Amino acid sequence: MPKTIIEKIWNEHVVDQQEGAPAILAIDLHLVHEVTSPQAFTGLRSRGLKVRRPDRTVATADHSIPTTPRNLPIADEMAAAQVKQLEANCAEFGVPLHGWESPNQGIVHVIGPELGLTQPGATIVCGDSHTATHGAFGALAFGIGTSEVEMVLATQCLLQRKPKTYLVRVDGTLRPGVSAKDIILALIARIGVGGGTGHVFEYAGSAIRALSMEERMTICNMSIEGGARAGLVAPDETTFAYLKGRPHAPQGADWDAAVARWRTLTSDEGATYDKEIVIDANTLEPMVTYGTNPGMGLPISGTIPDPANESDPAAARALTRALEYMDLRAGDSIIGRPVNTVFIGSCTNGRISDLRLAANVLKGQTVAKGVRVMVVPGSADVKRQAEREGLDKIFRDAGADWREAGCSMCIAMNGDQLAPGEYAISTSNRNFEGRQGKGGRTFLASPLTAAATALTGVIADPRTLPGMSR
């Protein structure tokens, strides 16, 4: 029977399947960070257990650390204690740690691929819902809770039920000014934030095949915003070219054997899915969210929807509340809405190609007066690469703030945050109430749209930038 790549990876990792019980699923890579792991290590200690496979576990600090220079201490006492606890836990249990001063530090979903630890066909988990990012390599990668972090530390396994499958086929060619971020925001706007619940997305089609690995990561990253715990892209030459020579990728004969195996990780001709959707890349515009969940997005030329046009009363109520929170008026154009802050970074759009896109827009320009522009590289490695290319100078000369690597204002745990009532355009993944600071208001968009907005101080269409029309 023809199988999807999702079923192939699943079957390969089932350790045990008892009647009526979830499967025991083997986990190949466990990523750990400071925020969702301390209680799990406490659990291990109280049970007298060890970490079963330190060689399949890797930790970093990303969520609560400041993005100010690393020679300064962490001013927030609770964050400092949390980072210290991570260091102590990793030392005690033998878990390799790329700590907050390490040259390999970074957002957990940026460093896994960078180090070559994220590999096709693997099962990858982390106490973080954006673990789906690693699906870009053809891995089954999903976020877990802290109880599950403890289970994986102790057994390198999890109890899981076989997920349903959801094919997202994106055909055609993206037009200039439209990017991977716009594909995923368009998908979520269509299916809603619960549309993929219980499913794993497989992204396929000519538009997906044409994307770089970093662009595929942007798409897989936001699978959870469509309700799916995981989303993946079958590996291909683009995947292998990205991985080859990375520090933890196999080498020599091992590499050849691995690639031969990875080539079998495609969905078979005739494989069926529980759900399917087709998106035409040719018709996509840059997308911006206007509301308080990632499904509340629209093409940038659109106008803010009117609750009066909603037939479903619950949807009308949610929209009314969202517009109240955002202080936006139905019928207004989204273009031209003023912002106070521009945030470029996060596990969604904090990689080198994202920074290059933004720098290309800001080069030789000055950001709008009174607008704070924060550029936060996704990892120390991305930061070094950007500095080698002189991107830091472009950002600084334009009046933007160039920071150290971390989650920063995507989750606003580390002091990088909006003031109540402020608006941000953000390349991150969530526009929930208060996500970027209590009372803050978020427009999600691509790095291109964010950079175009930085120049004008109001939401701007990147297709109007010089060089964007063909």
Next chain:
Amino acid sequence: MAAPKVGTFTTGLVPLPAENVDTDQIVPARYLKVIDKAGLADALFHDWRFEADGTKKNPPFVIDEPRYAGHGILVAGDNFGTGSSREHAPWALGAFGIKAILATSFADIFKSNALKNGILPIVLPAPLHATLMQIAKEDLAATVTINLAAATMTTPDGATHAFPIDLFSQKMLLDGLDELDYIRTQSGKIEAHETAHPGTINTLQPNASR
């Protein structure tokens, strides 16, 4: 290791008629800097409950209304618990005294986290959900009895409704069994699987050759 044990309980309802309530609302991120599970009751729905100066909002958010004090069943909108995987969300709900949540659907990770902490995420058909939301708003003395062993819910009109729960989760909660202990009973199979699937990932050693 002791896991939460759930049996039969009777308690009042609290209405939260909002769709897609995300875990950032359930526990805002700035409360995730804790290194233990305790003390999260005040973090629950913090920014919906408290003013900037830390005083409770007036009028209070629904879970703080005196008329709902002690009610342990939250009647919420569709897709409850969407977003972040933070288990702090069920920890905070449990600390506040919430034992079950009734909704037409739940986000996957939240549902899994809730069950591990003895909080029942109960999916109801839309008509019954609407009825109970109405009762939660209007009849403060109304109680619902949840019987996990029978997987039934007795509503204020005396009717008994079956609710869906997988047999495995049901048994784990009834007996207070722990998932980690369950996995460890299969350690022989885990070892055999590891031997058969050596893999190419090694976090300790760059460029590991096998």
